[in-house]
Amino acid sequence: MKNRLLSLLLIVMLVLGLVMGVSVSTSAAQRYGDVDGDNKVTIRDALYIQRFLASIIGLDDAAQERGDVDADGKITIRDVSMIQRYLSGIIDSFPSGMELPTQPPTIAPTEAPTEAPTQAPTEPEDVITKVKNNIPIYFTNNKNWSKVNAYLFNSETSAQLKAWPGTQMTNYTTNSLGEKVYSMTVDVTQYDRVIFNNGTDQTTNMPVTKASSGYFVDPIGKNKAYSGKYIGGLYPYGQSGEGTLNTVSFTYPDGNYKKNVYVWLPEGYNANDKSKKYSVLYMCDGQNLFGQATTLSGYEWECDESVLSLMQNGGDGVIVVGIACGNTDARRNHELTPNLGQLAPIADSSYQNGGGKAFSDFVTDTVIPYVEQNYNVNSIRGIAGSSSGGIEAFYIGMENMDKFRYIGALSPAFIL
Template sequence: MKKRLLSLLLITTLILSAFLSVSVSTSAAQLYGDVDGDDDVTIIDVTQIQRFLAGINDPDADAQKRGDVDADDDLTILDATQIQRYLVGIIDSFPAGKELPTEAPTIAPTEAPTQAPTEAPDEVTKVKNIIPIHFTNNKSWTAVYAYLFNGTTGAAQKAWPGTVMTNPVTNSLGEKVYSMNVDVTQYDRVIFSNGAQIQTTDLPVTKASSGYFIQGKAAGGKYLAGVYPYGQDKEGTIKTVSFDYPDGYKKNVYVWLPEGYNAADKSKKYSVLYMCDGQNLFGQATTLSGYEWECDESVLSLMQNGGDGVIVVGIACGSTEARRNHELTPNLGEVATVAGEDMSTYKNGGGKVFSDFVTDTVIPYVEKNYNTNSIRGIAGSSSGGIEAFYIGMENRDKFRYVGALSPAFILYNKSVWDNYLSTLDFSGDVPRVYFFCGSSTKDQLEQALYPNATAMEGWMKTHGYPADKMITKTDADATHSEGFWALYFPEMLSWCMDL
């Protein structure tokens, strides 16, 4: 599991300043830095400037004057940066030429922080939809730009290449880390670049997003990013439990507990996400592809941004490809023929046995031994995606949401799916369902899965499934790998939990 070691000497201004509400007094008619006019200089004033610059709100003349702390007669990101520096005590006054407060901030650190915050930031990141995101420049680009846009409408915060990121901090690896605030109701995608031809793929931005770093080249020459919870070096804990599987062998189940979980505190209850292919969720050492889902990083990021912790339970797949194919294939009818593929291991699939194992063995064990509430999710990818979908549909009363990423719906033709869906009653309360599939021209498998994976939402609508309970996301750069599923896991989690 690639974890980012973070600086113990300096935490980004955005995160730290979220803890501070700094009162200043002045004899001047205007309190510089007090953009929102509440007679207090706080991180909310920084957010106001960012919203002005993003075109979300327009400043009136007084707000523009109070926010122009660098005295250049223009309201820019530099003013926001100066206010942030002031709030954390890096400077004790604004640049010359401005009317200054007559007193230093009443609350300001006297030295750089010695460790990362251990709790989710108060106020700012809990402001409903504004979150800080961070980019670690571990490839030493000479400049870093952030291109924020809405993946549905295409509306961009600023024309390509976007906003140049400035004022980085340096982490313990000597890498520069850049930060900015994002209103996730306006923009849900970001591309980081050097301002020229070097760039990442499209990266989802959600309330379960925090830090990004470059993992390596993706198909098409763009960079694939990894995710991590900025400002934390905690990873939660993993417990492994072995069960007798009905097919006559042992099966490992991995229970990940979020940081702060306290078995003795019965008043704190956690929702639980159950996932197929548990060996690929938390650590690179046991993955099949070299990448992992980074589920723990995403949940920790969500907690940083004011969300609740989630217990993630991974059920390991069979020890051979044939065993995995059998376990994770629901037996819905005649298996489709796929050119060049041996489909024999998918026929007469054991998906119901796996489904019953999850609902009758794993869930009761987890709910007996851990502090859980009634909110459950089920998710998976590829064969795990079709099986998670099947489990969710068969147990609509047991799961609040379903995530099917690059699902192997190709195993059955539309006629088989129509027949199966027609047997289900969707009139009651049903789970939210998140579908995702890539379509990279560099990956024949993902391309083959794409048609059925993206058609399923429409097929379900024809059988009465509520349209507002489903969403389908795609990515033209995405290949069939944990590296891309990790990028979309935060979005799946945020959307499914209706955050």
């Protein structure tokens, strides 16, 4: 589960585009939440606000007034959240009310600018190297099986490369411990799960992504919780180093305590080489990312191993910055919950009056400036998290679209 989460976290992205001169002008509509002016409130209205916040489209004054459903005088991600809650039946009206007061319509220009910019950007835009779809995977036979099969399948379509027990792997080499290493090539667009086996014993099923390279069998033995199957492990095959992990602490204003920020640098990072700049992935729950000793749950997400595997498959190195949450579940719930209005009945008191804005401000006002002043980074930033961290990452990204190119919201707690 943790490995699948990690793999997804490192490949998920939100692609943004900029279209100048597009405007939505619908002054005749008279219903709050009806941003597109079709006389009803739909998910399209929430989408229009998101695109407006990303500067993809324009909204005239009347459309913005109808979109301000929380009645705070401006269009924000909070309005998107309230429209989604209204459509889900969590709330039955907006703080603004439902019907606008009668007033003369306001008409905004709908034509796009007729003049194009006369000066091209002086520097090329930072880009990310795309990783190939066909990747080699390696299995270290630390159980000394007489043969190794790889049963590859698609978890959504149930398509399989070959019927059980799968494809017999080829002995690739022998490592320094005398263990045979087996290899094969996989198209990750077709198959996303693998079970290694010898026809009798087998591992649990494990993810196959562009951030996969090496696999092995957990030496502890078969796990009763998995019906007598071996737990499989992941490692960055072919990478000799582990990268560098730095820890820095800042005073956190919401609670006035020292909060750890973990900065992981990929193998090959050279502080003196200013010509090589790295993208940065900022992540919630920083205590869970790089080592088991600091986790709240006892499970490490293995971010460093996944990035190293991604590099092994031809991807760029990326700096991963983990922002720790509070050291208790209640504190984590508080810090990673945006205060966007009434919570669902399922939420306990630790989610009330969430401190998500303080966490967001800490990331943008303290962590990002520190990273950009002390490390060789380019303009590409992503923000990611899981569960409560997922909804907080979504909130941070949507509130700061000028700062983040990608959002990774994994299993986000929108139920709150």
